[in-house]
Amino acid sequence: MSAPTAALLIIGNEILSGRTQDANLAFIARHLAGLGIPLREVRVVPDVEAEIVAALNALRDRYSYVFTTGGIGPTHDDITAECVAKAFGVPLLRHPEAVRRLEAHYADTGLLNEARLRMANVPEGGILIDNPVSTAPGFQIGNVFVMAGVPKIMQAMLTGITSRLVGGPVTLTRSVASAIPEGSFADPLRLLAAKHEGVDIGSYPAFRQGKVSTALVLRTADVAALDAATADVVAMLRDLGGVPEVVEGYGEEKGG
């Protein structure tokens, strides 16, 4: 079996209009990376059935896992479950266990109306994803995992389905920061990257205390290859007069 891959489908007009800043992509990317499942593509689509169905079918054919966020609430603009059913060509059914959970959650409140019961609609064959925050579940069907858009709920759902995912080798990450601007090492770095072709090397400018700095990020599942490439990067930066700082992971940089 080849190494697993993932895609994320973000569903919602509020992201495309700029009203809401997405807060899920980076969390999902890091969580999946920790499981050895690299995120390879993200799409953001509006609350439009044809767009959701087309994007979902394109992604689920191509990647081992597809995660969706958004559109599973009780209102008219929450159409994800219907769209996933259409994408899979199966009927949308009211899931008995989901109904039971909503009934228990809303017991004696008189609040369990038809709109809230819609949150128990699941495509035929779907398996529930627990929602420990606000009860209304997500669901899995095939290789597609349908989650809420509210970050706190999404994070709880993703954590809860970890055991359903089969990961591959975990990518190790190391960051080398220095004050050398990237244009000054780009030529030797090109040769270095070609020499260490199994290591993904990214170069990211950043600004620290108003000064240009650069982070070189090295990523591979092979620790020996990572050590060798890191040593060469450090030597290259020292040759240019830099004082490279090496940290495991991404360090503190949050540049654009």
Place this chain on the structure above:
Amino acid sequence: MSAPTAALLIIGNEILSGRTQDANLAFIARHLAGLGIPLREVRVVPDVEAEIVAALNALRDRYSYVFTTGGIGPTHDDITAECVAKAFGVPLLRHPEAVRRLEAHYADTGLLNEARLRMANVPEGGILIDNPVSTAPGFQIGNVFVMAGVPKIMQAMLTGITSRLVGGPVTLTRSVASAIPEGSFADPLRLLAAKHEGVDIGSYPAFRQGKVSTALVLRTADVAALDAATADVVAMLRDLGGVPEVVEGYGEEKGG
């Protein structure tokens, strides 16, 4: 001519790995919305030529404008210009005016090496996009606008090309906040949304001071339709015992 549309292609392993939180989508979405150019789709792809070329060709065929961010620096992982040239089937040329700007910027520093000169490579027929922050330009070719990934530079580039974009009717936005949870108004809201079918109505839960609240966001270019739908939404929330607050735009809510 039909109303203009836009797509955004975010290029970069650092977004897909979760290292960097994208800070460009929401800015671009709001800027374009102000010009009457709704953002309809976003894709995030890795620094892989085939992925970039395929996504760019899919998007530029479908939307009036395509904006890209990332991959136009001097290092080996900056491959956007080559990929755009391939997508358009034109050669990549060293742009004389871009070279002149870099020569002026780096005059007497001795820093203008081959790597930095790569930032003057532009697909044949490309028109420069000014970079008032760090000189190295972006470029436009056809309906595609290639911009930097660093937010400060991207924002300056986008502002600078505003006069090249032909907008349509500007969508007006109004938000109605209340403490009524969305499940309690979802049934009447469905009827209301069907009645005002020219108005896009989104419902977004949020948490204010630890309490559930909801924002209903109404969007349309037709002010009379907006007024009518807003009045109905306010009446609906009052019927349910709510104290709706109406603001122009998106208000203070920044929910997930």
